[in-house]
Structure formats: C-alpha cells, structure tokens
Amino acid sequence: MFLTWLLFILVYISGLFHADQPEFKGGQEKLILFIANSIIYPEFAKQNCLQGTIQIRFKLNSKGLITDSKVQKGFGVDLDKEALRIIRLTSGKWTVPAGYDTTNSLVLPINFSLKDYKCEQRSRDDINASIAAYRAQQDLTKVLVNYYTKKLAGTHNKTEEPRIIQLKEELGYDEKYIDRLLRIGQNKLKQGDKEGSCDDFNLVRGLGSDKADKLIALNCW
Numbered sequence: 406m407f408l409t410w411l412l413f414i415l416v417y418i419s420g421l422f423h424a425d426q427p428e429f430k431g432g433q434e435k436l437i438l439f440i441a442n443s444i445i446y447p448e449f450a451k452q453n454c455l456q457g458t459i460q461i462r463f464k465l466n467s468k469g470l471i472t473d474s475k476v477q478k479g480f481g482v483d484l485d486k487e488a489l490r491i492i493r494l495t496s497g498k499w500t501v502p503a504g505y506d507t508t509n510s511l512v513l514p515i516n517f518s519l520k521d522y523k524c525e526q527r528s529r530d531d532i533n534a535s536i537a538a539y540r541a542q543q544d545l546t547k548v549l550v551n552y553y554t555k556k557l558a559g560t561h562n563k564t565e566e567p568r569i570i571q572l573k574e575e576l577g578y579d580e581k582y583i584d585r586l587l588r589i590g591q592n593k594l595k596q597g598d599k600e601g602s603c604d605d606f607n608l609v610r611g612l613g614s615d616k617a618d619k620l621i622a623l624n625c626w
Contacts, residue, residue, distance in 0.1 A: 427465050427501045427511065439498070440515060443491050443596060445589055447483035448582075449542070450517065453535035454524035455480065458514045459488035466507050469499035477512055482539045488515035490593075490601050545576060550611035557610075573612065583614050590620070599624055 429436035450456070463474035474492050479485035492513060501507075552569050555561035573579075590605030603625035609617035 425502055425505065427469065427499045427505060429495065430469075430498050430500055436495070439495065440491055443494055444515070444517070445487065445592055446517065446519070447487050448585065448589075449539050450482055450484045450487075451519065451522070453538070454519060454522055454527045455482055455484060455532065455535055456517045456519050456524060457484070458516045459484055460512055460514050461488050461492040462510050462512045463492050464507060464510050465499050465501055465505075467501050467505070469497055469501050471496040472507070473510075480536060482536055484517050487517075490598060491515055493600075494596060494598055542576060545572060546608075546612075549573060549576075549578070549613070550608070553611055553613040556613070569613075578612050583609055583612065583616055587616055587620075590617070594620075594624065 429439070457480065459476060459480070460478040461474060462477040464472045466472050471493055474489060476485045476489055479488065492515070549569060549572060552561055552565060586605050586609055590602040590609070593605065594602040603621070606617035606620045606625060610621065
C-alpha cells in the first residue's frame with residue numbers, strides 16, 4: 406500500500422517541479438518521506454475508516470516560507486486539517502529560484518491510508534454517514550467548549566452541568582480520549598508545530614480538563 410502511494414505521489418508531484426519552480430530541499434523523495442513521517446492520523450477518521458487523498462493548495466515566498474495554504478479538495482473532516490497541518494510544516498523547507506512568481510500556487514496531495522482496520526468493508530453510504538456524524542460532533546463539541554470557557558470565567562449556568570456531563574459521555578470524551586489528545590499534542594510539539602499542539606491542548610481545557618494547563622502555560626501564551 407505504501408509503495409503504491411509512493412509511486413502515485415512521485416508521478417503526481419513530478420509535474421510540479423521544473424527548473425524554474427520551487428523544490429523541496431533534498432528533492433521529491435525527501436518530501437515524500439517528510440510527509441509520511443509527519444502524519445498523525447486523526448482520531449475520528451481512524452475510528453471511522455475515513456481515508457483518501459486531500460489536495461492542498463499553497464503559495465511560497467522567496468525564502469521558501471508558506472504564505473497561504475488551503476484545502477482545495479477534501480472530505481470536510483479531520484483529514485483535511487491534518488493535511489493542511491502537514492503542508493504548513495514544510496514551511497521554510499523549500500528552495501525557491503530567483504525570479505519565481507510568488508503569486509503562483511502549488512498543489513500537493515496528502516494521502517491517508519489505513520491498514521488492518523477492515524476499512525474495505527465500508528460502503529459509500531457508511532462513509533457519508535461518518536462524514537455527517539463528524540460535522541454534528543463538531544457542533545456539539547463547540548457547545549462543550551463554550552460551557553467550560555464560561556465556567557473558567559465564572560459566568561456559567563451551574564444547572565447545565567448534568568446535561569454537559571451527559572453530552573461528554575455520549576461523545577466519548579472520557580479520560581482515555583483526553584490522554585490521547587494530550588499525546589497527539591505533545592507529538593506535534595516535538596515536530597515543531599506549536600500552533601497545532603496548542604489547538605489540542607486548548608481543546609483539552611475546553612473539554613473541562615486541567616491536564617493540559619501546564620503545557621498551555623509553557624507553550625501557548
């Protein structure tokens with residue numbers, strides 16, 4: 406599976422790099438290895454057998470820094486966010502030739518593939534249902550974060566607490582989930598992705614846990 410993906414990416418990106426175009430430092434194979442080694446497979450997508458290729462469009466300045474990036478083609482789930490994060494991690498790792506038009510955009514595919522999850526048994530309807538469930542989950546997560554943000558500020562409605570606790574249980578936001586989220590955030594921090602790690606740490610706080618408070622104080626102010 407990895408070799409098939411590797412060949413696909415090589416063929417795809419070979420058309421992007423010409424003598425007058427930016428190049429990832431070390432070449433195409435280094436770029437592919439960087440992507441493969443940096444991906445942290447998103448939790449929801451992993452649990453729901455969501456996989457495929459996300460296309461990210463981005464621009465580079467003369468120093469090889471990414472100045473603009475967005476999802477050109479995705480699924481609308483956490484795979485999109487991870488693909489975007491990976492591309493942003495490449496910022497500063499590009500060689501840009503003199504005279505390159507920095508208003509031009511490049512597009513790179515980020516492939517997500519699950520092994521040993523029996524994902525081949527998933528139908529298109531199952532996948533569409535999971536995508537819809539993800540969007541509903543995000544809306545409910547915002548309710549939780551809003552409540553606990555108000556609780557920290559002392560402006561929450563205490564009578565809502567039982568409903569909030571029940572909602573957390575329904576969404577599976579238990580201590581094991583919190584611990585996984587912390588580990589993911591710490592892994593991103595090791596990759597030099599402070600923004601991504603702080604998003605995870607702040608979500609831990611937003612779900613009513615104080616387990617990330619020290620990490621937030623050290624890295625996110």
